[in-house]
Amino acid sequence: MKMLESSPSRYDRGIAILTLGKINKIYDRLIENIEENDHVLDIGCGTGMLSIRAVLKEATVVGIDINPQMLEIARKRAEEKECQSNLELLEMGVAELDKFENSSFDKILSGLCLSELSEDELNFTLKESKRILKTKGLFILGDENRPQSILKRMINFLLRTPLVIITYILTQTSTSALKDIELKLQLSGYEMISVRKNFLGNFIEIVAKNAKEDEL
Numbered sequence: 479m480k481m482l483e484s485s486p487s488r489y490d491r492g493i494a495i496l497t498l499g500k501i502n503k504i505y506d507r508l509i510e511n512i513e514e515n516d517h518v519l520d521i522g523c524g525t526g527m528l529s530i531r532a533v534l535k536e537a538t539v540v541g542i543d544i545n546p547q548m549l550e551i552a553r554k555r556a557e558e559k560e561c562q563s564n565l566e567l568l569e570m571g572v573a574e575l576d577k578f579e580n581s582s583f584d585k586i587l588s589g590l591c592l593s594e595l596s597e598d599e600l601n602f603t604l605k606e607s608k609r610i611l612k613t614k615g616l617f618i619l620g621d622e623n624r625p626q627s628i629l630k631r632m633i634n635f636l637l638r639t640p641l642v643i644i645t646y647i648l649t650q651t652s653t654s655a656l657k658d659i660e661l662k663l664q665l666s667g668y669e670m671i672s673v674r675k676n677f678l679g680n681f682i683e684i685v686a687k688n689a690k691e692d693e694l
């Protein structure tokens with residue numbers, strides 16, 4: 479969905495088409511893992527779809543994103559919902575995660591952002607997330623996923639290609655998918671709490687715990 483960055487106002491429509499209208503339900507489900515008074519980091523917060531949900535659950539949220547236009551929309555939405563006081567929006571990339579102190583956050587959220595990162599950025603993000611999350615803190619992720627079986631990959635390609643073309647025509651946005659994200663999280667020191675994939679395996683929801691070294 480990289481081209482979204484140049485057209486943030488089209489973002490929500492693009493996501494709605496690509497997920498066949500399921501994104502709100504998915505994000506509501508991810509946010510069930512957020513509790514009152516949690517201190518939360520939202521990586522690639524975009525227009526604030528996850529951040530604002532978390533703030534409305536009485537969490538304090540830091541949303542980071544490299545795109546100032548997306549952040550501006552998030553800021554306006556938070557003001558409309560009168561919840562801006564518990565939301566800090568920072569224009570920064572994942573490469574700057576090393577600015578946060580050790581064990582700063584109870585939970586880390588990321589919706590549809592990790593799939594936009596380069597391999598190096600993703601590895602760095604997983605390593606730094608573990609450092610800045612409290613022990614037993616949760617990494618909560620929803621993103622596009624590359625199905626493991628070749629058959630599902632072929633069906634996915636056939637079904638998704640028309641959708642991707644329609645989305646591109648309507649919104650000029652494109653899409654990519656995560657590969658082996660469960661394994662990458664485990665290798666980075668996370669313990670899987672729950673993994674949910676849709677039928678085709680092309681969207682993944684993960685809740686992973688920052689395990690203590692001796693629990694791995």
Ligand SMILES: C[S@@+](CC[C@H](N)C(=O)[O-])C[C@H]1O[C@@H](n2cnc3c(N)ncnc32)[C@H](O)[C@@H]1O
Binds near residue numbers: 482
């Ligand atoms: C597809 S949007 C998802 C936005 C939001 N999380 C949501 O679910 O609606 C991906 C977001 O990740 C941001 N992003 C991409 N690369 C990034 C990076 N290196 N560091 C921080 N944010 C990044 C983009 O600017 C964009 O707002």
